[in-house]
Amino acid sequence: MKEVARRAGVALSSVSRVLNDHPDVSDAMRAKVIAAIKELGYQPNLVASSLRRGSTKTVGFVVADISNPLFADITWGAERRLNRAGYSMVLTNSEGDPARDEKMVRLLRRRRVDGLIISLADETRKETIAELKHLEVPIVLIDREVGDLASASAVLADHAEGMRRATELLFDLGHRRIGLIGPSESTRPGRERLAGFKAAHSSRRVGVDWDLVKLGGLSPAFGEAMAHELLNLKDPPSALISAGNLLLVGTLRALHRARVSVGSEISLVSCDDVPLAELYNPPITVVDRNTVEMGEIAAGLLLERLEDPEAKPRVATVPTRLIVRASTAAAR
């Protein structure tokens, strides 16, 4: 900038004013400065600017597993919205490790991000929550609820309703023993999906058979192991809900291994409409939601507080939609 000023024969501050298009700059000044900038190929230093302004125009994004297509979509939606608003995204991966959540939040605090979007690996871990409280910037939680975190907005998907409808669909088809494989209850989707599952049972006055409920993981490996267990029960379920797109992968592996055919021999429901669900033969019934939109909404909730410091944290809910396909059939 100093060089630009020298070249243009003006003061440093004038260059700054031109760059930030300050109202009080003459056309002559602007022209001189712009010319000098061009000649020198000058690019402003956003690091210095951030230090001076006290704002980095940067948002931290902590995600449990970017390789999960779900999070990839959310990331996409959020990055697009943030980028358009002039913010850059600093991406970190907690790899599903609650302790890393805390570390990553601390790192982002040191980097002085203006805001944080986070999908916690574990909502209940107090060290992480304490760390989040120390952060003095707006926070948006993705599909998570942390009771005493007043500074956080959130985007929540209505898993419970979707799962209730899916379970009721199975009841309507005559199924009475329904297996559920899902994520752990330490995270909102796990709790909500279970809640919907239970709600359907009680509305139909059927007791939940806890031997058929396997909560605790997200991975294909967990899905496969749990599906294997359920299939080997003395009285196996006639329908299975594999509540997660990676769990579905594992579940299908187990079903193939056991040579149980979907639809005719066992009904199957999953969550999130990935290509595998749509194109599998038979196509798989899913509880879907708009994940890209969730990312956009998360970014929007953050931006509204970044642009207006008076704005209060807010919770937005995204609906789920039951897409019925041939994997759910009448019980035999």
Next chain:
Amino acid sequence: MKEVARRAGVALSSVSRVLNDHPDVSDAMRAKVIAAIKELGYQPNLVASSLRRGSTKTVGFVVADISNPLFADITWGAERRLNRAGYSMVLTNSEGDPARDEKMVRLLRRRRVDGLIISLADETRKETIAELKHLEVPIVLIDREVGDLASASAVLADHAEGMRRATELLFDLGHRRIGLIGPSESTRPGRERLAGFKAAHSSRRVGVDWDLVKLGGLSPAFGEAMAHELLNLKDPPSALISAGNLLLVGTLRALHRARVSVGSEISLVSCDDVPLAELYNPPITVVDRNTVEMGEIAAGLLLERLEDPEAKPRVATVPTRLIVRASTAAAR
């Protein structure tokens, strides 16, 4: 930091030395400073540190489409490696738009990233290349080749070899008319896959029928449209190579619509072993590569130059592997 110094009753510079564990600090000094830091909950300002040091410990990552599971995996591998080495990743999405490539590179330049990992939307666009040349930091290209960019390392997948073997497999099964749907030639994977396809043809002394070659896109929509065209030819191909995981989604939609069954009526090969390929019925033959590893290697190539400024740019090649499954069957 000033407060910490005051609280500990020492000079500012001493606090800095403790924080950067400089060799010449007494144990007493360290203890006092650490105590003050704890009491105040002080967290260093990495923005100021970056300005002063002239290094942000930050790497820019420009990807064409983070929602593509392929890039999501690459991102995962790269972020993990960078994070372990103390670098943060600034993620930007070009959305497949060559002009955005340039914009994003410029933005990252202003953010003073220490290095750049990029998967260009278009290798040939000169404005983008000019922008990359202005960047004075190490660059790593992901599956891209830019002739006159001396400052860039690269990770390349051996698509040509994989595609050659896939095509030869189809010839061995008796197919003579093989359709190819693939990405545009403005990007290395498109060129290489076509090269492998042609190599197989010439090794088997079969001429390429250009009516069967449809290059130009990555999306499901493109895959579906091209598959539709190929199926409606007066003399349609007996085998199809859908060279991309999203193209596969579109191709399968077209096949379903046309009620053509994979394996028995048409042989099918795709690229990258996504769950859909593994679990489809019949399972789909693919040309696979380790995408997470590609991300890790990209980060590694960057780190070796970040840690040793003398290090020269380097090209690493990742092998492809043909996974033969039931979607490829003898021609009828």
Next chain:
DNA sequence: TTGTATGCGTTATCAA
């Protein structure tokens, strides 16, 4: 409308 000067929070140089 433009120029001068100060400080943002660090690190590094130099002197003590």
Next chain:
DNA sequence: TTGATAACGCATACAA
């Protein structure tokens, strides 16, 4: 081993 101080590149209060 420690302390005082300059400088990193910019934005802004204030003076002209």
